[in-house]
Amino acid sequence: MKFINKIQKFMYGRYGVDNLYRFFFGWCVFLLILNMFIHSKIVDIVEIFIVSIMLYRFFSKNIYARRRENNVFLKIKNKMLKPFKNIKRNIKDKDHVYKRCRKCKKTLKLPLPSKRGIKHAKCPHCGKRVSFFTFKHEKIEFIK
Ligand SMILES: [Zn+2]
Structure with a gap:
């Protein structure tokens, strides 16, 4: 039996890599680089702890x-990153403004202004007035 087959047989039914593993891996790399400068025993212990969790989960x-x-x-990650989601969308999408309705918490996709100025739109879901920058008359879309 070849070496690769042995590894495949060993890994069969084992969990492997997922998002949490990658998160821990990122922290490990960060701590490793950090520890190159501060030389702390505590950081070493934390690193060993994280690596043992990673290995336990992997196998x-x-x-x-x-x-x-x-x-x-x-779930926790999405909850923490939710406030920054619209910032990311606003950077990516150059044609629209993403704004969250304060009343119903839905994200509205609004047309980008052709001129500067505060404009108002009515949230199609709850009817609350939402302030944003635009002059164009386009249909307001929902996102989740
Ligand atoms: Zn609303």
Whole structure:
């Protein structure tokens, strides 16, 4: 049996890499670089702790438990990144302004202004007035 086949057989039914693993990996690299400058024993211990969690999760055969952990991580991550989502969208999409309705918390996709100036739109969902910059008359779209 070839070496690769042995590894494949060993890894069969094991969990492997997921978003949480990549998150831990990112922290490990960050701490490794940080520790090159500060030479702290505490950072070393934290790093070893993170690596042992990573390895445990990577080789774990309890896939359902690892998947549940990953889902909890993704939920927390999405909740923390939600306020920055519209900033990211506004940078990516040059034709629209993404604004969150304060009343119903839905994100509105608004047409970009052709001239500067504060404009108002009515939220199609709850009817609350939303202030934004635009002059064009386009249909307001929902995002989630
Ligand atoms: Zn609304």
